[in-house]
Amino acid sequence: MNDINLPKHWKKIKLSNQDLFNFESGIWKGKKEPLEECTVVRNTNFTSDGYLDLTDVAVLPIEQRHLVKKSLKWGDIVIERSGGGPKQPVGRVVFFNLNDAKYCFSNFTSRLRVIDRNTVFPSYLFFFLLYFHDSGQTRQLQQRTTGIRNLMFQNYKDTTIPLPPLPEQRAIAHVLQTIQEAKFTRQREIALEQERKAALMDYLFSHGTKGEPRKRTEIGEIPESWEVTKLGDLLKLKSGVSRPKDIESKPNAKLTVPVYGGNGILGYTSEKFSDQRLLVIGRVGEYCGCVHIAESPNWITDNALYSEKWFSSEILLDFLAGQLKYFNLNRFQRRGGQPLVTQSILHQLKIPLPPFTEQRAIAAVFQAIDEKIAALEREVEHLDELFHAMLDELMTGRRSAVPLIESGVIQ
Incomplete structure (x- = not known):
């Protein structure tokens, strides 16, 4: 990472330390039986927040002999090894936060697992690697072949990781997770408001606001006064x-x-x-x-x-x-x-x-919902700005999470 002045009580480690970390390359579609189907995490499931979007996943037949070492567990970090683009360097990461779920990871990715959790807290490591990519430091670790950007993986594994004491790692992760959860909550509220608006549109544009009888027309049934x-x-x-x-x-x-x-x-x-x-x-x-x-x-x-x-x-x-x-x-x-x-x-x-007065009434309903959505979107934007600012300050040691430990918020 960039040469910065870290707090004196922090250590420095490398991802290549085999006593702390284990890497595994991604899975290919199986050819030799026996085969077993497994849901596969791909680059398309990565989000900018570092969490998985599982709305569109691939299910592939995997050779059973590979399933154990190619399966994901809670706390694993999946690293993008090939992909990226002109405005997005390769090297994105996602945190696998599911329990008792059978997932593997694709051949364009690698899995990083923390072996010694008494030394390294998985969530802290994930947030550091998210910061490492977010700050553009993987850009110098990528090479292009036939238009695809590949992560120079050995160089990536030689990355220096700043390591505060374990309680401080937990505190840093707690702060960042709290901000992200607040953002995700607002995003869920936005989705609910959008669903409510869609349902109201379905009703109001076909039934109106007055509960009046409807008539048949060339475009379907509409209220009698329309x-x-x-x-x-x-x-x-x-x-x-x-x-x-x-x-x-x-x-x-x-x-x-x-x-x-x-x-x-x-x-x-x-x-x-x-x-x-x-x-x-x-x-x-x-x-x-x-x-x-x-x-x-x-x-x-x-x-x-x-x-x-x-x-x-x-x-x-x-x-x-x-x-x-x-x-x-x-x-x-x-x-x-x-x-x-x-x-x-x-x-x-x-x-x-509809008549002009009813147009106004319907528009007022949607305006109220739109204003609520706009306010929530502003909150999401502010929380996202706060998250990236805190990510930078906490990972470089410019802001300390020790007060959270001393106040008892983090045990």
Whole structure:
């Protein structure tokens, strides 16, 4: 690791110390019987937080003779040996935190196991290796062959690990785990709010808010007081213009005007396209059809469509934006070549339209949920910033976890 001034009571060890650590290379698909199926952790299951995302896992036949040494146990660290990209060096790590679960690890990874847990606390080691990658120090330990980045593994094993006393290791891990758990809790709350919003959309866009009888129409059953109308009868969509010359990815004192492209805000400029609050729909690219509201002032590029003209005063922008998001306009993209949604297609889209007062009531419901989600997302962002700041300070010894031990929080 980088040469830093560690606390004097900390030691230094190396991953190559076989009295402390054991490494095992990843598994290949079995060829010789007897075979047994095993769930395999792959690079695609790694998250930036260092924990496993098991929503999409592979199950492979593994030779039984390899299962014992190729199986994962709680506390194991899985290291990415091949992968990465231009903005993400190879060498990511994940912590295996499952008990009594049969998992192996793929041939693009290696497993690191702590042998002497009286000397090294597995969670502390994991957080250090996460810091090692997060701070970019694996970048100098990678080599490229045929476009794939490989970790120079012997060099990686020669990495110096700063090692505080075991109670301090536990304290450091406790602090970082506490911050991460707070972040994960907020993320789960966001997911629940998004599910609640989706369920409300299903109901409100088909039943309304008044509990009135419904009628059959060409687009399905809708409340009796609602009408079916074409989007093109409500507004005219038009492509934006070229990007401004002074666009930057982040705003500053001069560049304050958001620039909208095919997938929302792509940067900021000092120039102004419109002083009006606009409906914006992605026109080109993978996310064509995504819907946004551009607050004023704004700049709309030619990768997006915007509401150039309104033909009715009985339509609420916030309601219409929510309704069009619900309709998933991406399904109307033109197939073949570059994904594209055109205004001619969208103008023909038939939508159910409630009276203006009910539009306002429905929009208010979604606004309240969106505000709660936005607040939770800000908390996640702040917790993520706090985690990375604490990770850096604790792993370099600039901040001490000893007060947690002395106060009795950590035993």
